Amino acid sequence: MDDPNLAEDEEGSFPSEEAETESETFLIGFVIVNVVGLQHYSGTVSGREMVGLVREPLNPYDPNAIKVQNTQALQVGHIERASAAVLAPLIDARLVTVEAIVPNLPRIKHRYKLPCQVHIFARPESFSRVRAAVSRSPLSLISDGDASFGLSEAAAVKEKRNAKGARSVDEVFKLVGAEEDRKGGRRKKTAMEPPRAFVKTELLAHQKEGLGWLVARERTEELPPFWEQVQGGGVYVNVLTNYQTNARPEPLRGGIFADDMGLGKTLTLLSLIAVNTPGYGDNVGEEEVEEVTYKSGKRAKGKRVASQGKKRRGNDNVSLSVGNEELGVKTTLIVCPLTVFTTWITQLDDHTRSGSFKVYMYYGERTRDVRELQSYDIVLTTYSTLATELDEVDSPIKMIEWYRVILDEAHLIKNVGARQSKAVIALKAKRRWAVTGTPIQNGSFDLFSLMAFLKFEPFSIKSYWQRLVQNSLNQGNNRGLARLQVLMATISLRRIKENSLVGLPPKTLETCYVELLTEERDQYDHMEVEAKTVLRDYISVGSLMHNYSTVLSIILRLRQICDDMALCPSDIKSMLSAFKIGDASNKPELLEKILSVLQDGDDFDCPICISPPVDMVITCCAHLYCRACILKAIKRPNANCPLCRRPLSQSDLFSAPQEPSVLPDNVSSSGKTTSSKVSALMRLLKASRSENSSTKSVVFSQFRKMLLLLEEPLKEAGFRFLRLDGSMTTKKRAEVIEKFQNPGEDAPTVMLASLKASGAGINLTAASRVYLLEPWWNPAVEEQAMDRVHRIGQTEDVKVVRLIVKNSIEERILKLQERKKELAREAFRRKSATDRSQMGAEDIRILMSL
Structure with missing residues (x-):
């Protein structure tokens, strides 16, 4: 079975490297290409509109294929073959990133072809190489200073020109932010009591306010943020992308519940589920409540756990259905890591009345019956369980359109390409909640996967997130942060302990600060001096990031000396020689030494899945990956190391030594x-x-x-x-x-x-x-x-x-x-x-x- 955390980025690139490259990129210019094959796809564009470009290196008809999507993630067509042959190698080599926009050309109505401006970004040191590659092709690169550069429809260029009569991207964000300030504050201060027939614990003031905000978000009938209705007609337009439609966009019901850790988010969410439980408001007394009913396929093995013959409030005439049909029940799917699984059960027992909720634990041996799952109020499952069912067509979890999906510890899907992330994003639901006290752990790109799960268009599409938010942030542009703040204000609620009414002790x-003993200081200083020499060599030849795993191992050893010299091997000299490995194809023992060092730590990630490595291997170029991640990566044509681009085959991978079952003598x-x-x-x-x-x-x-x-x-x-x-x-x-x-x-x-x-x-x-x-x-x-x-x-x-x-x-x-x-x-x-x-x-x- 595939590893649950295995990433396969749809654009053929790897997240960690992508972030590094884009943080230093600048606009070179743009080329005009044609989008072809429009008659074969359902996606459309109207007027001046942004479109997304997605590399398809495994396309059976053209290895250079670049597909074009609109803001609804529907395919419009492909970049014409000759242009794709120029752009694809530059994209694959990580030399450029691209953004595309269809200009406003109302008089051109070619049925099978659409003109498109592709804006090219690169690092300054790559400018000459990129220009040379484009100059050798039929494409014409239009740069700043060219007379035609003023025709660019890119937001970045338009903002510089301060075009009159058109709202810039930042003006749009500012207006949306002002509107949210006007109405959002009121929502967040509206307290709400939970139904006492279900929730027995008294909520604190901040929890009642949180419940009011959650319920208001779920019941909203407003247009999603950044959508407007055109005056005098039934046309709706996204003011960021200019996408137009005659169908009224669905409200964005859900968001990010980001209260600080330890503020009782679970109880607030249980209260939310109770508010929308069938029969709420029927004046049910405590004496009518059944005994609590849990069911787990693993524990019950098919045996009926729920009591029979008793009345289920509001479910007498329930209509159960699958697919796009309206569901008569309001089943909530809760996804959490396995370590939190029992916490939800405990919280249910502690805070809700016996029998208030009918709960099914979808874990281990589990039902495949869709109707049975729909008969429960709450279905509990784990991220790993969903990951294992990602490729199963008949998975009941995937077949149901849930009334509500709650992702607990939602930061676990920060890598949008991982299997567990793909599994939760693919879920069908009317309401979606990402719940985490740490929505940003490493950087703002962590938020993109949450946008993808929430279906917050256009930010749920990677190319638009990069263009509208990420690029400005990576370049230290304050506009990017201002945009990010507006987004968070429109869809999230966050209170921290210092500002809440919880009354927690301080x-x-x-x-x-610890002073090292003389022996420890000597060893630390000696190793740091040697390590600096190695790193300066890497820097002088521009290979620092290519030797990323080696650098990590150096840093990790220095950190271990700070704790206790017993964590380090006695032959420090040997360890230092291992740092200078270069290409270690013929030195597997040195690679194993570095790998054993890295195994000691648990705060570094596989560069492909951006998660702690599983079944670690190291390449001959000294880069560390999950085994499943790198094996899948090198199945591609012209396989190479995702970090340094060195050609790789399976024989260039070295396994991690087995972790000792007992404590080593030196520890x-x-x-x-x-x-x-x-x-x-x-x-x-x-x-x-x-x-x-x-x-x-x-x-x-x-x-x-x-x-x-x-x-x-x-x-x-x-x-x-x-x-x-x-x-x-x-x-x-x-x-x-x-x-x-x-x-x-x-x-x-x-x-x-x-x-x-x-x-x-x-x-x-x-x-x-x-x-x-x-x-x-x-x-x-x-x-x-x-x-x-x-x-x-x-x-x-x-x-x-x-x-x-x-x-x-x-x-x-x-x-x-x-x-x-x-x-x-x-x-x-x-x-x-x-x-x-x-x-x-x-x-x-x-x-x-x-």
Whole structure:
């Protein structure tokens, strides 16, 4: 079976590289081409209108094929073959990105052909190469300074000309933003009570306001944002793209529910489901409510769990149907990661009255009966389950048009090309909710997949998102941020703890700076000096990003020394030689060494699927991928490495060494000096215990070996502790969490937790102290870790301590974190900021003080 996270970008490019390229691109000029084959496709364009270009490298008729889509994602035709033969190689080589627009030429009404302006963007160092390639072709590149350049219909060019009588893109965004300010604030402050026949818990003030906003969004009959009705007629136009239609666009029912983590989004969503449950308002008394009914194909194995012969409110005359027919039920599909699955069940038990909802757990062994699923109020499933059914034509999940789909932890679909992302985007639903406390984790492009899921046109189409928002952000243009802020204001609700009425105890964040011991400092400084030499060599020949995995391994080793030298191999010299591998086709042992280093960390992603690597392999050019991702990538004609473009075959891939089942000899605390960071942590834990012996603490580390290293000093100091890491089953994790939450005198007071096991969906409110042993690249990950403790249900002041080694790479990581935090904050404000969506060459220079 294919890996659930395997990405296959429809345009034949890879997300991480794409972001890097576009962040430095500028308009060279435009060419005029023809769109042909209009008679074969249903998509149409009218007047001056943007269109999307999508590479089809696997097209059986033309390997250079570029299809053309309108703003409804309907195919209009193809770029004529001769023009595609010029543009496709430049696109495939990552030398250019392209945008297209059909000019307003009302007198030309050729049935089979449509003129189109293709605007070409490239990095400055590629300008001469691109111009040369176009000059050798029949196409004419019209650049700034040419007399014909004024004919460009591109928004970027029009904005420079300040054309009179036409609204610029930014003027359109500004008007939409002003309208949202006028009516949006009122909606967000309208409190609503949940139906008491269903929800037994009293909602807090911010939850009632949130419920009012959610219900208003679901019941709206307004035109979607950026649509207007033409005066005096039944014609509707999208003011951004100029697409016109006689059919009234469907309202955008749903959005992004982005309240801060720990503010009780789940209870608010259960209240939303209750409001639209059949029979709500029928004055049903508690005595008429049935016993709670859950059903799971895995557990019940076909046995009927729901009670028989009892009345189901409002369902006497239910009409169940499939496909596009109107559904008589209001079934909600909730998609969440497996770690959050039991949380939803617990929340249902804790906050709703017995029997209020009929729930089915679509996981493991499960029904294939569409009508059975439609008889439930709530169907719970996981992202991985949907991914496995992506290619199944008869999947009941895909056949149903759901009344509502809720994506919990929606940031998990940030890579739009991954199987699980494709699966949820393809779902049919009348209302769609993306729920996440961290909608932006790495950069603004994270939001594109949410737009695709919400079907928010034209932003749900990649080429339009790039053109209208992403390009301006990548180039540090304040207009891009202003546009992003308007989008967030129209479809999202976000409240943070500091501004809410939750009444949570305060959370304080402190940084504890650690001085390394002499031996540690010598080793760190020696390795950093050697590493800088290697990186300067890469920079001098322009191959820094081509050696991305090697760079990551260098940085990772420096970070491990900051924790404990026992995490590093004893032969540091050998490790340094491995950095200088260049083409290591004949040196697989060096590749394995780098791969084993990278396995130690869990905060880097496969460049193809933008997710933590699964079954890691490394290429002969020292780049790291999921096995399934790279195997699929090299099936293409003229296969090469997606990062450095070196030709690749399956024989150029090297497998990761098996992770040892027991702790290695060099990862032990006995008989050696305790590291500076471990000593600092132990002092903090002992000080906390002396203040209050019952205080509980959670210690987070990204390195599982570091958690194991901590066990011996904790035992020696007399601490009772538990460990929670990714090697445990879901059942074992639940048992560990339950033990930790136990308030008894003999209960453990320290939890050693890894990020993979503890990032989302668990409650650790028994603790009031959090220790972060290392800084993570992604600040949202740190926030998630803190909010396992600082959330509704917490009764004590929460203290978070970050342990940072002085004069080290860790201090510089904090600076990079601030860039990402700023973007996440500014997306919901009206100020300027610059988007940095990934760690690029400049970031690496900062980290290494180059």
